[in-house]
Structure formats: structure tokens, C-alpha cells
Amino acid sequence: MYEHVASIRFKGAGFRDLTTLMLFPCTNKATSRVCLLYGKNGSGKTTISRAIRKLCGSEMPEIEEASLLDMDGKPITLTGSESNSIFIFDEDYTHDHVRIKDDGLKTIVMLGDQGDLEDKIKEASVFLAKALEKKEDQEQVCKKYDDVSSKFSPKYYLLKMKTALQGDENWAGRERIIDIITDPSRRQNAAVRDDTYKQIILKRPSSSVEELRTIFKIKLSMLQNAADEARRIQNNVSTSIALSSSEAKITSLLEAKLEHPRLSEREKYLLVLVESGKIEQLENMKTEFVNPSTLVCPFCIQPISAQYKADLITSIQKVLSKEAEVHQRELRSAKIDLVEYDFTPFSELDSNLLQNCMDCLSALNDAITYCNNMITQKLLNVYFPIIGVTLAIDEKKVAFIEALCDLEENRKEFNKQFVGIKKIRDDLHELNIHLAYYEIIDLNIDFEKQTQEIGIEKEKLFELSQDELTKRQAYNELLVRKNSIRIAVDIINQSLQYVFFSTERLHIDVKDNVYSLTSNGNPVKPKNVSAGERNIISLCYFFVDMMNNLDCREAYQQERLL
Numbered sequence: 001m002y003e004h005v006a007s008i009r010f011k012g013a014g015f016r017d018l019t020t021l022m023l024f025p026c027t028n029k030a031t032s033r034v035c036l037l038y039g040k041n042g043s044g045k046t047t048i049s050r051a052i053r054k055l056c057g058s059e060m061p062e063i064e065e066a067s068l069l070d071m072d073g074k075p076i077t078l079t080g081s082e083s084n085s086i087f088i089f090d091e092d093y094t095h096d097h098v099r100i101k102d103d104g105l106k107t108i109v110m111l112g113d114q115g116d117l118e119d120k121i122k123e124a125s126v127f128l129a130k131a132l133e134k135k136e137d138q139e140q141v142c143k144k145y146d147d148v149s150s151k152f153s154p155k156y157y158l159l160k161m162k163t164a165l166q167g168d169e170n171w172a173g174r175e176r177i178i179d180i181i182t183d184p185s186r187r188q189n190a191a192v193r194d195d196t197y198k199q200i201i202l203k204r205p206s207s208s209v210e211e212l213r214t215i216f217k218i219k220l221s222m223l224q225n226a227a228d229e230a231r232r233i234q235n236n237v238s239t240s241i242a243l244s245s246s247e248a249k250i251t252s253l254l255e256a257k258l259e260h261p262r263l264s265e266r267e268k269y270l271l272v273l274v275e276s277g278k279i280e281q282l283e284n285m286k287t288e289f290v291n292p293s294t295l296v297c298p299f300c301i302q303p304i305s306a307q308y309k310a311d312l313i314t315s316i317q318k319v320l321s322k323e324a325e326v327h328q329r330e331l332r333s334a335k336i337d338l339v340e341y342d343f344t345p346f347s348e349l350d351s352n353l354l355q356n357c358m359d360c361l362s363a364l365n366d367a368i369t370y371c372n373n374m375i376t377q378k379l380l381n382v383y384f385p386i387i388g389v390t391l392a393i394d395e396k397k398v399a400f401i402e403a404l405c406d407l408e409e410n411r412k413e414f415n416k417q418f419v420g421i422k423k424i425r426d427d428l429h430e431l432n433i434h435l436a437y438y439e440i441i442d443l444n445i446d447f448e449k450q451t452q453e454i455g456i457e458k459e460k461l462f463e464l465s466q467d468e469l470t471k472r473q474a475y476n477e478l479l480v481r482k483n484s485i486r487i488a489v490d491i492i493n494q495s496l497q498y499v500f501f502s503t504e505r506l507h508i509d510v511k512d513n514v515y516s517l518t519s520n521g522n523p524v525k526p527k528n529v530s531a532g533e534r535n536i537i538s539l540c541y542f543f544v545d546m547m548n549n550l551d552c553r554e555a556y557q558q559e560r561l562l
Contacts, residue, residue, distance in 0.1 A: 003033075006071045010051035012063035014044055020069065021048070049090040056083045089542045098537055106516050106523035117478055124475040131468040138461045145454040154454060157447035158194065161440045165192045171200070171436035174216075178428045181223050182421060201444050205434035212438075216431045223424045232415050235345045237408035239401050243368075245334045247393040250371055253331055254378050254386040324382045331379050335372045336393070338365045339400075350410045353403070360403040364396040489515065495540035506536070 009020040023035040039045055051066040055078065060066075068076040078086075099118065100107055148155040165171040168189065175190035205212060341361055346354060371391045378386055416423065489508050496506045504520045517524045517537075 004070045004076060005068050007069045007073075008048070008051060008055075008066065009069055009075075010048075010054070010063060010066035012054075012060075012065070013047040013050070014042075015047060018065070020073075046090060046092075049088050050092070052086065052088055053092075056086050056088075087542070100517075117481055121475065121478045124471065124478055128468070128471045128475045131464065131471045135461065135464040135468045138457070138464050142454070142457050142461050145450065145457060151446075152450060152453070154447050154450040157443050157450060158197075161197045161443045161447065162192050162194070164440050164443060165196060165200075165436060170439060171432055174432045174435070175429070178220070178223070178425060178432065181220075182425065197440055197444060200433050200436045200440065203430075203433050203437065205437055207434070209435065209438040212431055212434050216428065216435060219424055219428050219431060223421065223428060233345060233348070233411050237346060237404050237411055239404045239408065241339060241364075241397055241401060241404075243336050243339075243393070243397065245336050247371075247391050250334050250336075250375065250393075251389070251391060253327070253334055254374055254389060256327065257383070257385040327382050328379060331375050331382075335375050336368045338368055346407060346411060349407060349414055353407050353410050357400070357403040357407050360396070360400040364393070364400045367391060367393045367396045491544050492537070492540045495544075496536070499536055499540070508537075 006024050007020050007022045009018060011018045021037075024033050037045060037048065047063075050060050051063050054060040054063040054066040055068060068078070070076055101118070144150050144152045145154070147153050148159060150156060166189065167173055168176075172189035172192055176186055176188065179186045207215070339361060341357075343354060343357065371393055374386055374389055374391070378384075489510055493507055496508075500506055506524075507518050509516050509518050
């Protein structure tokens with residue numbers, strides 16, 4: 001491939017336009033081909049070497065493109081092995097592969113990857129120091145969470161909760177008061193352990209603390225009076241409510257429609273009185289005219305004959321037919337008496353249930369009153385049906401009976417206090433837990449908050465410890481890699497001997513994996529190492545680097561370049 005190379009074309013750095021440089025004008029295979037480019041500083045020699053690096057596959061951001069051309073100007077594509085067989089010795093190579101380090105009075109030489117590893121070791125050392133510092137800072141943060149006297153510590157609030165549960169006026173003291181009623185030998189408050197708060201916090205009360213205190217006081221009194229049979233309520237709450245008439249019957253009577261009899265003109269007038277709700281007036285007229293002593297009409301103050309009275313009575317009786325009279329009697333008998341109930345024996349029962357019974361009774365009597373008013377309205381006009389009226393007597397009666405049943409259950413429960421000592425005591429213990437909940441809930445919130453915080457901080461510490469461990473391992477691995485590098489120093493020293501015609505003029509000594517530079521057996525001070533000497537060392541290493549490539553090593557052995 002190389003025998004076909006005629007020129008290089010590239011663009012970048014100081015070459016803004018695509019530029020082609022003819023390297024080998026002659027492509028005769030029999031002709032040795034050497035190209036020498038020289039120029040003053042800044043003329044582009046380094047740019048050309050970087051262009052060659054670019055076409056070999058190296059990252060060269062300043063070079064936009066680069067390629068080799070044959071005599072026809074066609075690009076030549078390099079294979080992997082061909083790219084690997086191109087070696088470039090320039091300033092970049094010297095900078096990347098040969099480092100000079102000041103170590104007091106002597107100069108340390110770092111060759112090849114040693115220099116790069118030295119930079120990485122320095123960087124890793126900085127990262128490790130920062131990681132160690134962060135871990136140590138986090139350890140100090142975590143310490144304050146373990147100090148029981150610090151408000152940052154969950155233990156601080158745990159101790160506060162234990163204190164809030166102890167004492168005669170708190171949970172432990174109330175436990176003793178409950179038990180001493182049935183066990184006078186109980187003299188000590190209940191023990192408060194580290195985990196006592198857990199059983200309390202798990203039972204969140206639904207009532208307020210004021211309500212709980214009131215109930216606790218009542219229950220405690222119930223426990224003390226558990227043997228007092230005098231307060232037992234003996235009377236059952238009766239749920240038997242009998243009404244004189246049913247809602248269905250009354251509804252049927254109100255909706256009943258009576259047939260009008262065949263009437264004369266006067267009788268039709270009398271019927272108008274009935275239909276206009278003046279049936280009582282008609283009945284009063286009948287009563288007056290049936291009386292033999294009535295000779296003057298009490299309504300118009302005119303004399304009336306016996307025949308007129310008889311005819312009028314007949315007409316009234318016709319209007320007020322037998323069917324109408326029967327219907328009137330049924331309506332009157334259908335009226336319901338108001339329900340009365342004596343709640344006095346149950347005054348000690350639940351006030352809310354008692355009030356509910358009274359309210360339901362009042363609602364039932366209101367429905368009865370409304371029903372009776374509807375019957376009265378129908379009596380005023382028996383021929384006019386009342387349809388679509390909602391009486392709701394049965395509904396109100398059922399509600400009243402249900403309220404009475406609830407009151408009866410409450411009575412039974414009330415009476416249990418005189419025999420159910422264990423149940424009352426258990427209730428008091430439960431109430432005591434609910435009261436204690438309010439006494440420690442704020443402390444528990446702080447306890448949970450700090451427990452969560454310490455968990456977060458310890459997780460941070462774990463992550464920082466892992467990060468410090470990772471960075472320490474990376475740092476140690478770099479040291480191992482640096483110490484494991486073996487360089488053919490003997491070949492380099494032979495090359496230096498060849499250049500300077502002396503074995504002592506410039507020599508690299510190796511001790512404990514440290515490469516130091518000596519001259520005539522003495523350490524060389526860093527300030528005395530010239531740029532030319534550094535370049536010569538770089539060139540010598542360059543040949544050693546070339547030898548690491550098998551093909552190149554064989555060529556070296558064959559042609560004995562050194």
C-alpha cells in the first residue's frame with residue numbers, strides 16, 4: 001500500500017482550505033522513497049503530523065479531515081494493520097510518552113503509560129481525598145443522631161415518650177387506679193418498657209381527648225359502683241305501640257267517593273252546602289226543624305208551617321243519605337288518639353337515644369294529627385274524595401319502634417355495669433390507651449421524623465462509604481498498574497549510549513519501579529535537563545515503542561537500526 005502513496009490531503013488548524021501536499025512525486029518501486037519536510041516554527045509541521053494521526057484513526061478535533069492519495073489523486077484506504085504500522089514521533093508523542101518529574105535533587109522519568117497513570121493517580125488521589133472527607137463529614141452528621149441528649153436523635157423522643165407514660169397522672173398511674181378497684185393489693189404503677197408506646201400508637205382513637213376523659217370518668221364510676229343493684233333499671237322499654245285505626249283503612253275512607261242522590265232544586269241547593277263544606281250547618285238545620293217547638297226559622301227569622309218543616313226535613317235526610325251517615329260514622333271512628341309514652345324510668349340511659357325516641361314520638365303524633373285533620377276535612381264534604389295524601393303513620397310508627405328498640409338495648413347495656421366488671425375494666429384499659437395516645441402523639445411524630453432522618457443520613461453514609469471504597473480501589477489499582485509496567489530500559493540506555501557515544505553521559509536507573517535520570521553516575525537536577533535531552537529520551541523510547549509491534553520488531557532485528 002505504502003508504495004502507492006503520493007500525497008496527503010487535509011484540512012484544519014492553520015490550513016483553512018483543503019490542502020494537498022505532494023510527498024512522493026516518484027512512485028517507482030525500485031526507488032527508495034524518503035520525504036523530508038522542514039520549516040520554521042509555526043509553518044505547519046505539527047499540523048501535518050496530526051493529520052497523519054487523524055487518518056490513522058486518532059482523535060484530532062483540530063483536524064477536520066485527512067486522507068492519503070495515490071498519483072491519480074484517488075484516496076487510499078488503510079487497513080487496521082496498516083494503520084498500526086504507522087509510527088509518528090512529534091511533540092505530541094514526547095508530551096504523551098515522556099514526562100519529567102521533580103523529586104527533590106533528582107529527576108524522575110515517566111515513560112509511556114507511566115506519565116498518563118501518574119496523572120490519573122493524582123486525579124484519583126484528589127477524588128479519594130474528597131470522598132474520604134465527605135464520608136468523615138457524614139459520620140459526624142450521623143453521630144448527633146445517636147446522642148440521646150440531642151433533639152436530632154430518635155432516642156431523645158423515645159425517652160420523652162417513656163416519661164410521658166410514667167407517673168401517677170399518666171398512663172401508668174391510671175392503669176394502677178383501674179386495677180386497684182378490683183385488686184386492692186395493686187400498689188405500683190404499670191411498667192413502661194421501650195416498646196410500650198407501640199401498642200398505644202397503633203390504636204388511634206376516634207373521639208377527642210375531652211370526650212375520652214369524660215367517658216373514662218363515667219366508666220371508672222361504673223366500675224366502682226358495679227355491685228350497686230339499686231340503680232338497675234327493671235322496667236323494659238315497651239315496643240308495643242297500638243293505634244286505633246290503620247293507615248290503609250284511613251286512606252281508603254279518604255279516597256271513597258259517594259254517589260249523589262236524585263234531588264230537587266232545593267235539595268241540590270242543600271247538596272251545594274254539603275259540597276262546600278257546610279255539612280254541619282245542614283245537620284244543625286235538621287236538628288232545629290225536627291224540634292216540634294220550632295215555628296220560626298232560626299236562620300232567616302221567618303214563620304214556617306208544619307208542612308214546610310216536614311218537607312225540608314225530608315229533603316235534608318235525602319241529601320244526608322244513609323250511606324253518607326254510615327261513611328261519617330266510619331270517618332269519626334277512624335280518628336286516632338295521640339300516643340303517650342312515659343320515659344321517666346329511663347332518664348339515666350343514653351341522652352341521645354332518649355332524645356331520639358322523643359323526637360320519633362313527636363313525629364308520629366304529628367302524622368296522627370295530620371291524619372285526623374284530613375278525616376275532619378272529609379267529614380265536611382263526604383261526597384268529595386281526598387286522593388294522593390301521604391299520611392306516613394306506618395313509617396313514623398316503625399321509626400319510633402326502632403328507636404325504642406335501641407333504647408331497650410341501651411338499657412340492657414346499662415344494666416351490665418352491675419354485673420360485667422371485667423368488661424368495664426377492659427373498656428377502661430382501652431380508654432387509657434386512647435388517652436395516652438394524645439399524650440405521646442406529638443412526641444411520636446418527632447420520633448418517627450428523626451428515625452426517618454437518621455435512616456436517610458445513614459443511607460447517605462453507606463453510599464459515601466461505598467463511594468470512598470470504590471475510589472480507594474480505583475486508586476490502588478492505578479498504583480498496581482503503574483508498578484507493573486516494565487519498560488525495556490536496557491534498550492533505551494543502549495540507544496542513549498549510541499547517541500552520546502558514552503555509557504555515562506545520560507543514563508536511566510531503575511530502583512523500586514522508579515526511573516531516575518543520572519549523568520556520569522550522579523543524579524540529574526530537573527533544571528539541568530534540556531529540551532534536546534528530553535527529545536532524545538523520547539526518541540529512544542519511540543524505538544522501544546515501535547518494537548512492541550511484532551512486525552516492526554522483526555524489521556528492527558533484521559535491519560539492526562540501532
